[in-house]
Amino acid sequence: MAVLVTGGAGYIGSHMVLNLTDAGEDVIVLDNLITGFDWAIDGRARFVEGNAGDIDFVVGLIEKYAISEIIHFAGSIVVPESVTNPLKYYANNTATSRNLIEAAVKGGVKHFIFSSTAAVYGMTGLAPVVEDTPLNPMSPYGRSKLMTEWMLADVAAAHPLTFGVLRYFNVAGADPQKRSGQSTPLATHLIKVACQTALGQREKMDLFGTDYETPDGTCVRDYIHVTDLIAAHALLLKHLRAGGESTTLNCAYGQGYSVREVVETVRKVSGVNFRADESPRRPGDPASITATGEKVRSLLGWVPQHDDLEEIVETAYAWERHLMTRNR
């Protein structure tokens, strides 16, 4: 039996592949390399280049490799881009996932784990959310992901498939062994951008919006280390394999940091007082979004090992330096 990891050449998926291969699992990676890199895929996994939304192709893979579980990371991920190009997100997130789920049903896959997002909640106020907080996504990205959550619930009610939805909060940091990290040169994520600026790859960065109703006027997010996030996936897989029910879980630490606090932490870790300009708000950004992570802890016994902003930034910064020497 094998596990299919879609998007396994990407930032988060490549860390999942490392976790699974470290555990001795048989892993097939399906990725079309639109934002991922084949060099990011651990050599112990089998890589197949292709589209996760190609039903016949995926059914063929399921049969060929006896795939019993799918962990679905493939998708498009940039919130502001989804505002200007929504159809890209409904195609590559919603429609691709719909086809992948059909392939899973046709191929008799038992369990399906899906990368959802905090963006399904939308504007929630300053209090941490829980899984049954009303969902009100404020970007096409969030809506494209919520539709996939709904499809999974409907399909699992009609077919013998159990699923886990993990709503990631802001994923950051890199493998502490420096085997993978966020490698997209044009990434838009705050910690990545700040590390690139500290290293002189960008002349300056922007603080998007300084007039939010938050303690220091900038947006607040719950940053989770990618290694802890992946540990939650491994526990969820174990839960589903043991016959556990389908579930939806927030993946977060319950600790929010503002954009200014993150920038200050990157300055401290790097020792560089880089330029960060106050700029207008970015479309699609909620002021604050954090979650307690209570359910993932109690249901799966998840215990974070890297819940420290400085450690998150240190690993992200170390990976950024590694990329500079790699690309030289």
Ligand SMILES: NC(=O)c1ccc[n+]([C@@H]2O[C@H](COP(=O)([O-])OP(=O)(O)OC[C@H]3O[C@@H](n4cnc5c(N)ncnc54)[C@H](O)[C@@H]3O)[C@@H](O)[C@H]2O)c1
């Ligand atoms: N990074 C975050 O903070 C964050 C937060 C919440 C949710 N997520 C979700 O986690 C998942 C992974 O995100 P990431 O940060 O690793 O992004 P990423 O862009 O690094 O990885 C996505 C991978 O999917 C591949 N891909 C995209 N469309 C594909 C398709 N149709 N068929 C096959 N491969 C395809 C890309 O080539 C890439 O390797 C995404 O679904 C994203 O929405 C990310």
Ligand SMILES: O=c1ccn([C@@H]2O[C@H](COP(=O)(O)OP(=O)(O)O[C@H]3O[C@H](CO)[C@H](O)[C@H](O)[C@H]3O)[C@@H](O)[C@H]2O)c(=O)[nH]1
């Ligand atoms: O150069 C930058 C980059 C970001 N920000 C700000 O930093 C905060 C975090 O932005 P990110 O782009 O790092 O992350 P998002 O919160 O927009 O979104 C991320 O987390 C979401 C979940 O909360 C989604 O899942 C999404 O995929 C993922 O990109 C936002 O207020 C943003 O405006 C800046 O000020 N300057």
